Amino acid sequence: MKIIDLRSDTVTKPDRGMLDAMMRAEVGDDVWGDDPTVNALQAATAALLGKPAGLFLPSGTMANQVAIRAHVMPGDEVILDRESHIFRYEVAAAAVVSGAQFNAIDGDGGVMTAAQVAAAVRPIDIHQPRTTLVCLENTHNRAGGTIFPLDELRRVSAVCRKHKIPIHLDGARLWNASVAAGIPLAEYARHCDSVMVCFSKGLGCPVGSVLVGTKGFIGRARRGRKLFGGGMRQAGYLAAAGIYALKHNVKRLAEDHARAARLARLIAEVPSLDIDLAAVQTNIVIFDCARTGMDSEKALKKCAARGLWLVSFGRTRLRAVTHLDVGDAGIERAGKVLRTVFR
Numbered sequence: 391m392k393i394i395d396l397r398s399d400t401v402t403k404p405d406r407g408m409l410d411a412m413m414r415a416e417v418g419d420d421v422w423g424d425d426p427t428v429n430a431l432q433a434a435t436a437a438l439l440g441k442p443a444g445l446f447l448p449s450g451t452m453a454n455q456v457a458i459r460a461h462v463m464p465g466d467e468v469i470l471d472r473e474s475h476i477f478r479y480e481v482a483a484a485a486v487v488s489g490a491q492f493n494a495i496d497g498d499g500g501v502m503t504a505a506q507v508a509a510a511v512r513p514i515d516i517h518q519p520r521t522t523l524v525c526l527e528n529t530h531n532r533a534g535g536t537i538f539p540l541d542e543l544r545r546v547s548a549v550c551r552k553h554k555i556p557i558h559l560d561g562a563r564l565w566n567a568s569v570a571a572g573i574p575l576a577e578y579a580r581h582c583d584s585v586m587v588c589f590s591k592g593l594g595c596p597v598g599s600v601l602v603g604t605k606g607f608i609g610r611a612r613r614g615r616k617l618f619g620g621g622m623r624q625a626g627y628l629a630a631a632g633i634y635a636l637k638h639n640v641k642r643l644a645e646d647h648a649r650a651a652r653l654a655r656l657i658a659e660v661p662s663l664d665i666d667l668a669a670v671q672t673n674i675v676i677f678d679c680a681r682t683g684m685d686s687e688k689a690l691k692k693c694a695a696r697g698l699w700l701v702s703f704g705r706t707r708l709r710a711v712t713h714l715d716v717g718d719a720g721i722e723r724a725g726k727v728l729r730t731v732f733r
């Protein structure tokens with residue numbers, strides 16, 4: 391049975407073209423700063439995001455954590471959304487490695503408003519932690535791949551500038567936001583001090599993220615990366631995949647978005663399933679199976695038995711993610727499995 395793996399866009403495997411590019415990479419020792427392919431990927435990503443410098447890291451988690459460490463001092467407070475990846479899925483790393491405290495806000499669909507951020511900033515007071523960072527996420531994973539509206543980002547940024555608080559953007563899927571909204575990456579990045587983008591999700595690379603910001607910030611981040619054990623040597627073989635992906639796999643994200651929209655419509659046609667179609671803006675589809683009487687674990691097993699792999703996103707919520715290794719036929723088959731399981 392051929393598996394339709396919609397668990398995540400991280401499950402993609404490099405295609406022939408990407409593997410060839412990796413094999414041909416010119417490499418050096420990146421801890422010494424002399425891997426030309428790593429340097430080229432860092433420069434290309436920084437240019438796309440309109441920032442002076444970039445740093446290649448093994449994962450999105452490490453990139454977020456290196457960024458937080460470069461922004462805050464132990465005992466400082468970070469404002470972020472309660473459903474954000476940094477808060478939910480990074481093993482409390484910011485507490486462990488940066489001594490940071492989180493102030494988690496209940497955003498709406500992944501969006502913290504400027505008013506919410508303003509209300510969460512601590513006053514200057516000897517008893518209270520200093521608020522020294524705001525983290526945002528675009529697209530927002532747990533909200534279902536939703537796009538952070540540019541107008542609200544501008545307003546949040548104005549609040550942060552007033553208080554001299556930097557913004558770090560977890561842009562693991564900023565590519566998706568940019569393609570879906572037709573807004574250049576740099577336009578989002580302009581309102582943020584540091585941005586992390588992942589190459590190992592929708593862009594199809596085996597590993598790798600790039601963090602961008604000012605030269606001073608990236609200098610501190612480079613030290614942090616070394617401290618975390620993320621300094622790699624001939625990493626150009628991996629960075630070459632990123633350069634290939636920038637050329638071949640960004641524009642095509644629109645196909646993943648169209649397939650997610652198609653899958654969402656197929657789900658909406660199943661009477662016992664609930665889905666918010668307006669929340670399906672990019673490549674993530676979240677739906678609820680509460681009315682089927684099954685919890686998500688049972689539903690997952692039933693789908694898996696018919697060759698469809700999803701993940702649980704709550705007691706009765708399931709997530710499907712479209713990506714470059716699943717085509718139109720896979721989506722139609724997924725719809726068929728869902729109709730059979732949740733009939």
Ligand SMILES: Cc1ncc(COP(=O)(O)O)c(C=O)c1O
Nearest residue numbers: 449450451452475527531560562
């Ligand atoms: C929004 C978001 N940020 C960060 C990450 C972390 O990336 P990695 O798995 O490369 O550590 C993920 C991973 O799924 C993510 O969805």
